[in-house]
Amino acid sequence: MSEIPSDLRFTESHEWVSQEEEGVVKVGISDHAQEQLGDLVFVELPDEGATFGKGDACAVVESVKAASDIYAPVSGEIIDVNEALADTPEILNNDAYGDGWLFSIRLDNAGELDELMDADAYREHVAED
Template sequence: MSEIPGDLKFLKSHEWARIEDGGRVTVGISDHAQGLLGDLVYVDLPNVGDRVEAGNAAAVVESVKAASDVYSPVTGTIVEVNADLADKPETINEDAYGEGWIFVVQIEDTEQLNELLEPDDYASLLEDAD
């Protein structure tokens, strides 16, 4: 199993959230999720300015095996997207927790962060699934 960074929070659906300064939350999919999907060939990004709801689909990643929704862990407004993924979706496979981030949300309610899984809880979820 891959290392799970300690500065992240997770959804059960395998998205990660990195809390940044100023109420911004960077979102991607976990290394576990990209491994299950296989080689990614396309990413359908949200638009800057879109409003997203916690738990709702905000983006789509497609692999040679399947397409999978990427859910927003928090409610807010998309303030940035990783446009590099349009030409290099495999960046998510190569660096899921770094250069493979997908979008950034300006969070509306920081209390939502308390509902996300801590890294140890996410690791336990993965172990239970095996």
């Protein structure tokens, strides 16, 4: 079974969210998602300064099998992106919860974090997949 850290929150579409500082979260894709996608070969990240609503498609990851949209788990402004993924997208396969983060968002509504799944709920969600 995939690794599911207990300190993260998750979406049904397999993004994870980590509270970084007051009002800012880091976002990536879960270990389960990268396993399902296979070897990643390309990542298209959002532009810094772009704003997205919760659930908006904001990035794309491509593997040897398929391309998959990444959705904003919360509303807000992109304040940082993981530039290393442009040259080495396989970081996502090797370290989905660490160096494989995608972007950081400054939250418009911190209450949206409460709508995300905790690790136990996500574990159940993955088991149903």
